[in-house]
Amino acid sequence: MSNNVRALFDNIWQHYLKVTPSAKKVHQLLGAGEDLINDHVAYRTFNIDKVSVDKIAANLIALGYKECGTYTFEAKKLNAKHFEHEDPVLPKVFVSELLVEEFSPAVQTIIKRLVEQVEASKVAEADFLYSGVHWDLSSDEYHTLLKESEYAAWLAAWGYRANHFTVSINHLNNFDTIEAVNETLKQGGFKLNASGGEIKGDAQVKLEQSSTMADAAIVEFSDKAVEIPSCFYEFAKRYPMDCGNLYSGFVAASADKIFESTNT
Ligand code: NI
Numbered sequence: 691m692s693n694n695v696r697a698l699f700d701n702i703w704q705h706y707l708k709v710t711p712s713a714k715k716v717h718q719l720l721g722a723g724e725d726l727i728n729d730h731v732a733y734r735t736f737n738i739d740k741v742s743v744d745k746i747a748a749n750l751i752a753l754g755y756k757e758c759g760t761y762t763f764e765a766k767k768l769n770a771k772h773f774e775h776e777d778p779v780l781p782k783v784f785v786s787e788l789l790v791e792e793f794s795p796a797v798q799t800i801i802k803r804l805v806e807q808v809e810a811s812k813v814a815e816a817d818f819l820y821s822g823v824h825w826d827l828s829s830d831e832y833h834t835l836l837k838e839s840e841y842a843a844w845l846a847a848w849g850y851r852a853n854h855f856t857v858s859i860n861h862l863n864n865f866d867t868i869e870a871v872n873e874t875l876k877q878g879g880f881k882l883n884a885s886g887g888e889i890k891g892d893a894q895v896k897l898e899q900s901s902t903m904a905d906a907a908i909v910e911f912s913d914k915a916v917e918i919p920s921c922f923y924e925f926a927k928r929y930p931m932d933c934g935n936l937y938s939g940f941v942a943a944s945a946d947k948i949f950e951s952t953n954t
Contacts, residue, residue, distance in 0.1 A: 692777050695753045698816055699781065702731065705820035706852040709907040709920035712880070713855065716902070716923045719878045720862060720871065727861035729926040730772070730782035732853045733819070734845045737787040738805045741813055743771050746785050749816050755783065759939045763946050766841060767792045772940055781856070784940060788842055797838050800831045804846055823849035829911040836954070844952045847909045847918055854901065854951070856924035860936065868898045868927045875902065883951040890944035896929040896937030899944050904952045922951040
């Protein structure tokens, strides 16, 4: 079972690197070329039944993942769930979905047209998690989405791929604190997401997170090619709960700000 999961994440990682070349530099800076343990991988989808969180997650459940938490993000009009595998070095997976019905008719029409083009049978295949877009999208439609939801625009442009990977600071050999990680990244030339402060959360909520701002990459829209924000890298340090185990959930107030790492 774990081998299948590892193969899946290798594929997801390779697909992510294609539009996130700076991830390699992150590994050099933090791991000196050693393999890093990822705390979690994040996905975005729409709450339309064919591609809902539960449909996306069916691939993970089949590989031994279990649903372990639910979250709501009112301002961004999102719901999310997170999934864990019993093998603790396998990344958790955080999957959010946009509440499509809460947007304008123009945005809803675009999103429904995109999802109509997805073949339902493809969603159930494991490679869906690194399959990218299943639709055509014009640059005008992208900008219409962007005006109401950065999240919707990103998802329409990039589709089904990891939105970010997340280094587990707890597993790094050369770093103990998120402050030291952030300092090393900044000295390495990275711009960190400063929305809500560079460090989201604290020991009190058992989770500290920071992230880079997304790389930029070219998207081939149906009418022209445009460079837009692609994917980013996140960093997480978890603290033990009273029982001694590390907290394994997510903090909605922190994740809310992390979403902004793909802002233009
Ligand atoms: Ni994350």
